[in-house]
Amino acid sequence: MKKLLTAGFFAVIIGGFSSCTAQKQKNAKVVLPNKKEVLEVAQRTNQYFMNKWPDTKKDIVGKKVWPSNLWTRAVYYEGLIALxxxxxxxxxxxxxxxxxxxxxxxxxxxxxxxxxxxxxCGQTYLDLYEIDGRKNPERIKNVKAAMDSMIATKKVDDWWWIDALQMSMPIFTKLGRITGEQKYFDRNYEMYAYTKYKHGGNGLYNPKDQLWWRDKDFVPPYKEPNGEDCYWSRGNGWVVAALAKTLDDTPKSDAHYKEYLKDYKDMLAALVPLQRQDGFWNVSLHDPNNFGGKETTGTALFVYGMAYGINKGLIDKKTYLPVLVKAWNAMVKDSVQPNGFLGWVQGTGKEPKDGQPLAVDKVPDFEDYGLGCFLLAASEVYKLK
Structure with missing residues (x-):
């Protein structure tokens, strides 16, 4: 009896101690990243890239040859403009x-x-057009023509993979804001809704888990090794970024603004409990053992989305600030190398196994989009107050 009492006594003490520790951690003041340090690390990573690619027209040579206005480079320039x-x-x-x-x-x-x-690449053309005071309409002539040609048809099923949302949605909403024409906002939603509700059978968004399947190849009955659905980190990161940018340009009076906002908030809420202890997110959000480990691009996009939401007053600061600061600090500590090289970047692909294994010094097949994601995050972290 004495032993049982002693064991119970210690259990109460330890339990009370753990509870107090958890409460202290919860109530601990979050220290914002130093602005000068955020800027320095953004400048360093960007300078590494600019030094490596001084010729902005130079083709990108890998398994084949790509022009340097392909999507990977376009994402870098999104980050550069944000910086x-x-x-x-x-x-x-x-x-x-x-x-x-x-x-x-x-x-x-x-x-x-x-x-x-x-x-x-049209996103950056539109940004440069605005930076220069909208004085050179020839800069956006081709972008506008491409979007207008899409609107001229009834076809709305082009975005069959979720990465496409980040690549194209912001173009529609930027054009809507710049021109004042509702047609861009309307077509943006029609295409978003088709991806969300129809592609893959019943849509690529799972309202139960509040996350997205990358494309029809991953909707049920496809399962991860642990039996869970496959939610790819960077793919969901692209959607977070797309929604943040869409919310930034879409008028609050738009009929679909509230739906974008709900989807954005629901996704961020779903991501919080999935964060790793070290601050990163795994490449497989619901199976930490399927190529588990640090990954920079998905993490950076989640940081970008959360920091944007706090800066705009869209999400609860007390809930999300500790999460994004932990993730930002982890990337600065473990991803950013002294010379500006960015490690733990998953190469191109569409699922956890692609580009594996990752390493701090492994050069992915394309270095540009990972940096673009990181610079987007840095620009919003810098604005935190």
């Missing part, structure tokens, strides 16, 4: 202008492409 807006260095502007001029402000594979990956 420029908080750190307006002329060299950033000049680098982006050189890229746009070298591609004649045109989309990959021409003016009338319907492929979201080929359209992604």
């Amino acid at each position: 420029y807006k908080v750190d307006p260095k002329k060299e950033y502007y000049d680098y982006a202008m050189s890229w746009a001029n070298n591609h004649n402000w045109n989309l990959q594979r021409g003016t009338y492409t319907r492929n979201a990956d080929h359209q992604a």
Whole structure:
């Protein structure tokens, strides 16, 4: 009896101690990343890339040859423009202008492409057009022509993979805001809704888990090794980024603004309990053992989405600030190398196994989009108050 009492006594003490510790951690003040340090790490990673790619027109050579206005490079320039807006260095502007001029402000594979990956470069063209006070309409002529050609048809099923949402949705909403024409907002929603509710049979969004299947190849009955659904980290990161950008440009009076906002909030809520102890997210959000480990791109996009929401007053700061700060600090500590190289970046693909195994010093098949994701995150973390 004495032993049982003693054991019970210690159990109460330990349980009370654990509870107090957890409460202290919960109530602990979150220290915001130092602004100068955020800027320094963004500048360092970006400078590494600019030094490596001084010629903005140079083709990208891998398994085949790609022009440098493909989607991977376009995502980098999204990040560069975001950095420029908080750190307006002329060299950033000049680098982006050189890229746009070298591609004649045109989309990959021409003016009338319907492929979201080929359209992604248009986001930066639109940004540069606005940065210069909308004085040069020829800069957005081709982007507008491509979107108008899509609107001229009834076809709305082009976004059959969720990455496409980030590549193309912001183009529609930017054009809607710039031109004041409702047709861009309307078509944006029609295409988003088809992806959400119809692709893959019943849509690529699972309202139960509040996450997205990457494409029809991953809807049930497809399962991860542990029996869970497959939710790819970076794929869901693309959707978070797409929704953040869509919310930024879509008027609150728009008929579909509230749905975008709900989907955005629901996704972020679903991500919080999935964060790893070290601050990263795994490549497989519901199976931490399927190529489990640190991964930078999905983590950076989640940080971007959460920081954006806090900066705009869309989400609860007390809930999300500790999560995003932990993730940001983890990337700075473990991903960013002294020379600016970004490690733990998963290469191109569409599921957890692609580009594996990852490592801090492994160069992915494309270095540009990972940096773009990181710079998007850095720009919003910098704005935190």
